Amino acid sequence: MMxxxxxxxxxxxDLKANKKRMSLTLxxxxxxxxxxxxxxxxxxxxxxxxxxxxxGLGEGIIIVWGGQxxxxxxxxxxxxxxxxxxxxxxxLKKQIPEIEQVGADYFNWGTSLTYEKTTVSNRVNGLxxxxxxxxxxxxxxxxxxxxxxxxxxxxxxxxxxxxxxESLFGTEDPVGKTIKIDNIPFTVVGVQKKKQQMGxxxxxxxxxxxxxxxxFSAIWGxxxxxxxxxxxxxxxxxxxVKQRMxxxxxxxxxxxxxxxxxxxxxxxxxxxxxxxxMMLGLQIFFGIMGFFSLSIAGIGVANIMYAAIxxxxxxxxxxxxxxxxKRQIMGQFILEAILICGIxxxxxxxxxxxxxxxxxxxxxxxxxxxxxxxxxxxxTIAFVTVGILAAIGLVSGFFPARRAASVNPVESLRYx
Amino acid sequence: MMIKMQRIKKVxxxxxxxxxxxxxxxxxxxxxxxxxxxxxxxxxxxxxxNLCGCLDTPSEGEYFLDGERVDKFDSNRLAEVxxxxxxxxxxNFNLLPYATAYENVELPMIFAGIGQKKRKKTATExxxxxxxxxxxxxxPTELSGGExxxxxxxxxxxxxxxxxxxDEPTGNLDxxxxxxxxxxxxxxxKAGTTILMITHDQSIARRTNxxxxxxxxxxxxxxxxNGAIPNLEEATVxxxxxxxxxx
Numbered sequence: 001m002m003x004x005x006x007x008x009x010x011x012x013x014d015l016k017a018n019k020k021r022m023s024l025t026l027x028x029x030x031x032x033x034x035x036x037x038x039x040x041x042x043x044x045x046x047x048x049x050x051x052x053x054x055x056g057l058g059e060g061i062i063i064v065w066g067g068q069x070x071x072x073x074x075x076x077x078x079x080x081x082x083x084x085x086x087x088x089x090x091x092l093k094k095q096i097p098e099i100e101q102v103g104a105d106y107f108n109w110g111t112s113l114t115y116e117k118t119t120v121s122n123r124v125n126g127l128x129x130x131x132x133x134x135x136x137x138x139x140x141x142x143x144x145x146x147x148x149x150x151x152x153x154x155x156x157x158x159x160x161x162x163x164x165x166e167s168l169f170g171t172e173d174p175v176g177k178t179i180k181i182d183n184i185p186f187t188v189v190g191v192q193k194k195k196q197q198m199g200x201x202x203x204x205x206x207x208x209x210x211x212x213x214x215x216f217s218a219i220w221g222x223x224x225x226x227x228x229x230x231x232x233x234x235x236x237x238x239x240x241v242k243q244r245m246x247x248x249x250x251x252x253x254x255x256x257x258x259x260x261x262x263x264x265x266x267x268x269x270x271x272x273x274x275x276x277x278m279m280l281g282l283q284i285f286f287g288i289m290g291f292f293s294l295s296i297a298g299i300g301v302a303n304i305m306y307a308a309i310x311x312x313x314x315x316x317x318x319x320x321x322x323x324x325x326k327r328q329i330m331g332q333f334i335l336e337a338i339l340i341c342g343i344x345x346x347x348x349x350x351x352x353x354x355x356x357x358x359x360x361x362x363x364x365x366x367x368x369x370x371x372x373x374x375x376x377x378x379x380t381i382a383f384v385t386v387g388i389l390a391a392i393g394l395v396s397g398f399f400p401a402r403r404a405a406s407v408n409p410v411e412s413l414r415y416x
Numbered sequence: 417m418m419i420k421m422q423r424i425k426k427v428x429x430x431x432x433x434x435x436x437x438x439x440x441x442x443x444x445x446x447x448x449x450x451x452x453x454x455x456x457x458x459x460x461x462x463x464x465x466n467l468c469g470c471l472d473t474p475s476e477g478e479y480f481l482d483g484e485r486v487d488k489f490d491s492n493r494l495a496e497v498x499x500x501x502x503x504x505x506x507x508n509f510n511l512l513p514y515a516t517a518y519e520n521v522e523l524p525m526i527f528a529g530i531g532q533k534k535r536k537k538t539a540t541e542x543x544x545x546x547x548x549x550x551x552x553x554x555x556p557t558e559l560s561g562g563e564x565x566x567x568x569x570x571x572x573x574x575x576x577x578x579x580x581x582x583d584e585p586t587g588n589l590d591x592x593x594x595x596x597x598x599x600x601x602x603x604x605x606k607a608g609t610t611i612l613m614i615t616h617d618q619s620i621a622r623r624t625n626x627x628x629x630x631x632x633x634x635x636x637x638x639x640x641x642n643g644a645i646p647n648l649e650e651a652t653v654x655x656x657x658x659x660x661x662x663x
Contacts, residue, residue, distance in 0.1 A: 013514045318510040321471060322524040322571070323499020325492050409471045413506070 011336055014308060025304045026344045028297035029389075033348025034355075036290025037385050041356050041375040043286045047279040049196075049373025054272050056197025056205070058135040060235055062242060063201060064228045065264040071256040080255070082262050083224040088249055092230065095248045098241050100233040103128030103135070104225035106216045107202050113209055114180040115168040122164055123208040124181055126216025134231045136195055137205065143175045143190025150189075150212045157215075158186040161206040165191045181209060184219065199268070202226065238269045291388055297344070298392035301337050305400035308333070309407070316404055317412030330401035337397025338390065345389040353377055417480070418579055418610045419445035419468060424477035424487075426463050437463040439633035440477070445612060447578070450605040452613045452621040455630035462583070464630060465614050469502055469581045470494045482578050499528050503572025507584035509564040511556040517543060517567045518552045524574040542570040546600060562593030569600060573609075580604065582613040586620060598623055 015022045066082035084104060093102050106126030113120050131137045132145040137159065139145050150157050158179065165174045165188075174188040186209075197204055217223060232241045242265060243257075250257040309316070316329055356375045364370075421443040428435045437460045445451055455461045466472040467479065470486055473494070479487040486497055498504075503524075511520045521539040530538075543552055546566040556564050565585060572580055582601065586594035598620060605611050605625075613624060621627045629636045 009514055314510065315512060318506075318512070319523070319527070320495065321469070321498060321504045321510075323495050323527045323575075325495045325527070328527055410466045413471075413510070 011339055014336070017311075018304070018307070021304055021307070022340075025297070025300045025340060026347075028300040029294070029341055029344025030348040030351070032290070032294030032297035033345045033385060033389065034352055035293045036287065036388065037349055037352035037377060037381065038355065038375070039286035039290045040283060040381040040384065041352060041377045042372060043279070043283040044378055044381060045373035045375040046371070047276075047283065047373075048376065049371060050198070050275060050279060051272075052373075053196040053198035054275060056136055056195045057199040057268060058229075058231075059268075059272070060231055060238075061134050061268045062230045062232070062238060063266040063268060064230065064245065065226075065266075066224075067261045067264045069255045069259055070261045071259040073256045073259070074254050076254055082249070082253055082255060084228050084249075085224055088252060089225070089228060091248055091252055092228070092245065096241060096244045098233055098237045098244070099230055101130040101134050101231045103130040103229045104213060105202070105227050105229070106213055106220070106222050107226050108216070108220055111182055111209075112180075113164070113168060114183075115174075115177065118168055120164070120167055123203055124216070125202075125208045125210045126213040126222070127210050128213055130231075131210070131229070134229055135205070136197075137210065138193040138195070139190035140193045142173070143188075145190055146210060146212050151214050154214045154218050155212060156184065156186045157189045157211065159190045159192065159210040160188055161204075161208050161210075162192050162194050163204075163206040164209060179209075181211070182219075186211065199271075201266070232269075235269055235273075238267065242267070287384060287388075290385075294388060294392055298341075298396040301340050301393065302396035302400055304340070305333055305337050305397060306403065308336070309400055309404045312404075313407060313412040316407045317409045320407070320409040321413065326405040329405045329407075330398075333401035333404050334394060334397035337400070338393035341389045341393030341396070345385070349377070349382070349385060417444060418447045418449070418482060419443060419612070420478075420480040421467075422478045424464075424467060424474045424479060426460075426467060426472070427475045437633055438467070438474070441630075441633075441635055443468075443628070443635065445610065447610050448605075448608055449626060450601070450611045450613075450624045451626045451628060452615050452624040453628045453630060454615060454618075454621050455636075457616075459630045460633040461614050461630045463633075465581060465583055465612075468579075468612060469504060470497045495527075499524060500575055501578045503574070503577040503580045505565070505568050505572050505580065505582040505585045507587040509556070509561075509568045509588070511564055511567055511571075513556050516553050516555055517548060517559065517570075520556070520567055521571045521574055524571060528575050530575075538574060539570075542573050543567070545573075546570045560593070561589050562596055565589060565593070565597050566600065569597070569604075573604075578610060580609055580611045582611065584614055584616070586615070586617065594620075 066084055069076070069078050069080045069082065072078050089102050089104055092099060104127075108124045110121050111124045113122055127146065129145065129147050129151060137145050139159070140162070143159075146157065146159050149155070158181065160168070160174060168174065168179060169177070174191055177188050178185045179188060180186070192206060195206070197206070230241065230245070232238050246257040246263060250259070250262065255262040319329060356377055360374045421441055424438055424441040424443070425436065426438040428437055441464060443464070453461050453464060463472075467474055470481065470489070473489070474487050477487065478485060481497065482501055484497070486494065489497065512523070515523070518539050521542055522535050525535045525538060540549075540552065543549055546569055548563060548566050548570070551559060551563060556567070559567065585601070586597050589597060601611055601613070602623065613620070615621055626638060626640055628638045
């Protein structure tokens, strides 16, 4: 290997001797790096945004509605509607130990909600305390979500969606205040923390009043749930849990467990996995795009190295005469190519970082742009970029280096 | 025996034409000799020099350098031999222009994998030995021709080689600097170094202890130096004599 100081000086001399060509090559590497990093960073921002939005509905859950049977079973004809009862919920919990949490929804649309002089018409949702973690009903500081005791005592307490709370209370703190739901007084125990929600059923969570499912059923007389929500202990057990649900509910309500239409299932777990796979695919695509634009820069680097060989033929010959081995001659050229890629890449990453953090500070207020989220240069992106830069540097240095090492010392010493 | 060449042939293939640059050369060089090679241009003396210096391999024949047969070595082993056993001094110095005198002398030691401390000690000593102790950090462009050649000589000595190969070392120098360089070579020779030198200058050739005359790819004569060389004088008439001497 060359003496490092000498090597840097050689690079510096080359830089000065071929200012234009060297700076164009550096710009090419810089530009390639910029495009690869920005593509990946914006992809990362988009992914984070989608993941965050996906979390609004809840993570690792399966939502189940009752369907209609399509297979006659035990003397019962097909076309029977399946609806869920509190017993179904208890049975699921008892029979399927792979289930971590269960819950269910009641809904009442167009209910009048009144605070002092303000009345709005909106949804009331009877739900379970498990929704706090399953369905991301997290309270803002100072409040709480519906709890087990509320359920047990059928308390008249309510947990408000943040948008609903704003339309009822404005800037006032709703916690501890009383609102009237269909003229029945309820105490507000908490307001939902603001969240991004992409998927929803029966409307978004930020615009409803939630009350204990038991209270709901006592007031409006509903028995059958609108739907059930299940959270498996392990995401990998989702398929098994789904199958077991057909068996357990099928046994209780008498339908063929292989009758898929009896239950209508929204597998949020699978959907989120697919989304993650799609985003990964998108990022790989971005990475490949970036790789190609950086490859063009690599050709520039190889070109400048080939030109350098011609200029340094005598020098290569002298070094060979002094006993430099092939790999010692090659090492210098490869190192120089990597150095060009390193410098160009470093500037590229630095400026990309600047663009990303600058972008994050700008609030355009445009809905479409807000979907891009916050472009982020993650560690993975940094490693991928550095890896691609190193690979391109190595390849664009290797072939010129091999040419350099094949220089005939006798010929080159005669070269003027 | 430092050099033993037997029936060495070298054929160059340029396109469809094959040129036989050396047509069967036998050469022996004892350790401690100071030998000059003279001959007209195109006589094959450069080819002989390249083969002696392991920069090239012969098409035919055997070459023993310092008891080791090297004519079939691959490029990496040849590089090793050049690095350890041979020191080159070129007509146009061939110093790295961006490196200082010190760094130029250091270079063969870097290729040999010698540690930095030892490199520094040796390079400094060698530059002092050739009288350039005060020019260590100067670049070639800041040195005179004679000084550059002294740096090159210091560089050729870096790995204590058995053999110094000098290709017209005074060819690009004025006569005073050339004299100085010759004096330096004589000192090295007296200190025990074997030197093989190409020249077309009779007066330079006379200062060596043996002169080999090469013509048309064969060694015509090998004569003891120091003046009385009737055959050499004859040979110069058509060959290198008309180039004129340095002094």
